[in-house]
Amino acid sequence: ATNAIAESIYENPRSAFISSLSKFRSLINAEFHLLPEMAKRKQLEIQFIGEDEEGTSCTVTHSTVSASGRFLRNKRRVNARNTRQQGMLNSQQFSDCFEKIWKIFPDNQRASFTYLDCLWFSWYMDELFKEKVLVWISRKHIFTKKYVFVPILHWRHWNLLIFCNFDKPLQSKTQTTCMLLLDSMQMSGPRRLEPTIRKFLLDVYEAEKRPVTKQAISKIPLLIPKVPQQRNGEDCGRFVLYFISLFMESAPKNFSTTGGYPYFMKEDWFAPQDFDCFCKRFKLCS
Structure with missing residues (x-):
């Protein structure tokens, strides 16, 4: 499931990615942390609507890694924020x-x-x-x-x-x-x-x-x-x-x-x- 999501980010249009994402909403609860290393360097704003009509917003970004020991490599970071815990x-x-x-x-x-x-x-x-x-x-x-x-x-x-x-x-x-x-x-x-x-x-x-x-x-x-x-x-x-x-x-x-x-x-x-x-x-x- 995770590979399918990551591939859709990398290869498919945004609309296809969002439409397929509802199948894997459970991943969001862990800050959607399974995507960063496989996703394309791209920023996406996504709104997930659950059964209770309350959403979780997710931003996929990337951060630059320093060579001085703070971070050792370029990696994408995923920030998820539940609207009930702003x-x-x-x-x-x-x-x-x-x-x-x-x-x-x-x-x-x-x-x-x-x-x-x-x-x-x-x-x-x-x-x-x-x-x-x-x-x-x-x-x-x-x-x-x-x-x-x-x-x-x-x-x-x-x-x-x-x-x-x-x-x-x-x-x-x-x-x-x-x-x-x-x-x-x-x-x-x-x-x-x-x-x-x-x-x-x-x-x-x-x-x-x-x-x-x-x-x-x-x-x-x-x-x-x-x-x-x-x-x-x-x-x-x-x-x-x-x-x-x-x-x-x-x-x-x-x-x-x-x-x-x-x-x-x-x-x-x-x-x-x-x-x-x-x-x-x-x-x-x-």
């Missing part, structure tokens, strides 16, 4: 703001960090794109950096996964390798992502041809600090961006799960008015 950030808004935040920090401060595209984890969870995503990730050599940001968009909710100290051996006695999962809506149960996160980590190691066992991955701590919580159902993406900005400002040179954790990542990490100022600064107000 206050949430879509993937393009998230990515645009992240790029602005990233460029604020000088090169020497960015040297300890790297990141994955905000949709790669979502694409990894789809079997059709899983292997492709792992190839892209392997080319970034993410485990040469102390901190790796992995935005997660799942169940229409943004989380932030951070790999810490993976530039050291997993059995290092000086620095503890761990994972942080920052969630601004912990009532949603972020721990349910753990099996997928651990499988993702194992697959990345294997894609990079690094020796590792499933048992070793299972022993890496996944920590979920009690960070400030959002006040509505729309700000999760904005919180993730603010988490990234503040973490880059204050990340310790030697992250330890015993000597300092949770560091600044506490319920009083920042005040609501600080978050509001951040949103206004980057024009993220809902």
Whole structure:
């Protein structure tokens, strides 16, 4: 079904594509993320009308990939926005703001960090794109950096996964390798992502041809600090961006799960008015 849609984008007229798309409306719920790598570089505005007469608008665009490690290749991006959730950030808004935040920090401060595209984890969870995503990730050599940001968009909710100290051996006695999962809506149960996160980590190691066992991955701590919580159902993406900005400002040179954790990542990490100022600064107000 996905191949048929992609081929219709690439070869057929717009009208033929739109008429055939109703058969595959279920794909929209995952930000229509199965199309980007197969679709032609073209912008399409599509309106899907369901049984309830409420639509989902979808824009197929492409973004330019830098050669400096931010993105490794040209790829099309799909931004889908449900009309009933207009206050949430879509993937393009998230990515645009992240790029602005990233460029604020000088090169020497960015040297300890790297990141994955905000949709790669979502694409990894789809079997059709899983292997492709792992190839892209392997080319970034993410485990040469102390901190790796992995935005997660799942169940229409943004989380932030951070790999810490993976530039050291997993059995290092000086620095503890761990994972942080920052969630601004912990009532949603972020721990349910753990099996997928651990499988993702194992697959990345294997894609990079690094020796590792499933048992070793299972022993890496996944920590979920009690960070400030959002006040509505729309700000999760904005919180993730603010988490990234503040973490880059204050990340310790030697992250330890015993000597300092949770560091600044506490319920009083920042005040609501600080978050509001951040949103206004980057024009993220809902």
